[in-house]
Amino acid sequence: MLKVKNLVKSYSNQRVLSNITFDVCAGERVAILGAKGSGKRTLIRSICRLTKCDSGSIFFENGNLHNKTIQDTSVGIVLQGDGNLNSRMSTYENAMYLGSLRGLDRVKCSKSINKLAHRLGLENCQNYEVSSLSLEYRQRAAIVCAFVHDPTIVIIDMPELSLCDLALPYLSQNIDLSMKPSVQILIVTTNDMDYLSLLCDRVILLNKGELLFDGSFADFERDLHKYELRLSMSAALLARIEVQLMSSWKADNIFWRVDRDILVLNYSEPHQVLSTLDCIYQQSELPVDLTIESIPLEKTYQQFL
Numbered sequence: 001m002l003k004v005k006n007l008v009k010s011y012s013n014q015r016v017l018s019n020i021t022f023d024v025c026a027g028e029r030v031a032i033l034g035a036k037g038s039g040k041r042t043l044i045r046s047i048c049r050l051t052k053c054d055s056g057s058i059f060f061e062n063g064n065l066h067n068k069t070i071q072d073t074s075v076g077i078v079l080q081g082d083g084n085l086n087s088r089m090s091t092y093e094n095a096m097y098l099g100s101l102r103g104l105d106r107v108k109c110s111k112s113i114n115k116l117a118h119r120l121g122l123e124n125c126q127n128y129e130v131s132s133l134s135l136e137y138r139q140r141a142a143i144v145c146a147f148v149h150d151p152t153i154v155i156i157d158m159p160e161l162s163l164c165d166l167a168l169p170y171l172s173q174n175i176d177l178s179m180k181p182s183v184q185i186l187i188v189t190t191n192d193m194d195y196l197s198l199l200c201d202r203v204i205l206l207n208k209g210e211l212l213f214d215g216s217f218a219d220f221e222r223d224l225h226k227y228e229l230r231l232s233m234s235a236a237l238l239a240r241i242e243v244q245l246m247s248s249w250k251a252d253n254i255f256w257r258v259d260r261d262i263l264v265l266n267y268s269e270p271h272q273v274l275s276t277l278d279c280i281y282q283q284s285e286l287p288v289d290l291t292i293e294s295i296p297l298e299k300t301y302q303q304f305l
Helices: 040-047 092-101 108-120 135-147 165-178 195-197 217-223 235-251 269-280 297-304
Strands: 002-011 016-025 029-033 055-060 077-079 151-157 185-189 201-208 210-216 227-232 257-258 260-267 291-293
Touching: 002 040, 016 040, 016 055, 016 210, 029 040, 029 195, 040 151, 040 185, 077 135, 092 108, 108 135, 135 151, 185 195, 185 260, 201 217, 210 217, 227 269, 235 257, 235 260, 235 269, 257 291, 260 269
Parallel strands: 029 185, 029 201, 077 151, 151 185
Antiparallel strands: 002 016, 002 055, 201 210, 227 260, 227 291, 257 260
């Protein structure tokens, strides 16, 4: 089990983590979400022992993670982009080097590299210098290096920034094939719902260094507002509509706000706004404009504030 307890970190006078506490059990797949500046990267860098926090502790396998040596701390890391690779070495050389740091013998390490490279479609270029690979293939190479020593904790930072949509099945399949479901822990930072839904079953949401949500992906998705309806109308009509429908919006978990002369509704399912539209079109005047858009995941965080 991974236990994060009362983690605090500040840079200069700015608090980036504020008493963060949570546990991750063996076999769990956890997504850490948050807008830019939420503290998610500082959190995972702390778990990776790349950043030392001001106070608090991180325990793994009944010991303080920061007191363990690299050989007895089995953490596999895929940093954003290719941050855990030497660009002048090949994928094979990078993975062999990292495997040797973990105490793997060359034969076992080589077998592991070849198996992972095949799964990720790198078998024909694993001996190419990393700098010659595309950004997507560098990310795949980083995944090989992260899994080469069969880690207990796997951390992948923002995979959507380097992998195209077509590469997502490779990542998902490799994780499914490589991980031991009841033993290993997966932690992913992402703002992409496709990655979130395929890779993780639990969500931890951060905002300005504070933990806002910690629960199952099913609960997170159920409460998530996926659409935004914007209605431009006169001030008089807007006032009447708000008075008539405020209670039903609350009951239906619809987030609303007024932006000048525009009524903005955020909701999860299309049927939730049918009564609103029906009420509006029974009025003596009609809206000037109406638009409906899908809401990016990053924008939905405001509902948790």
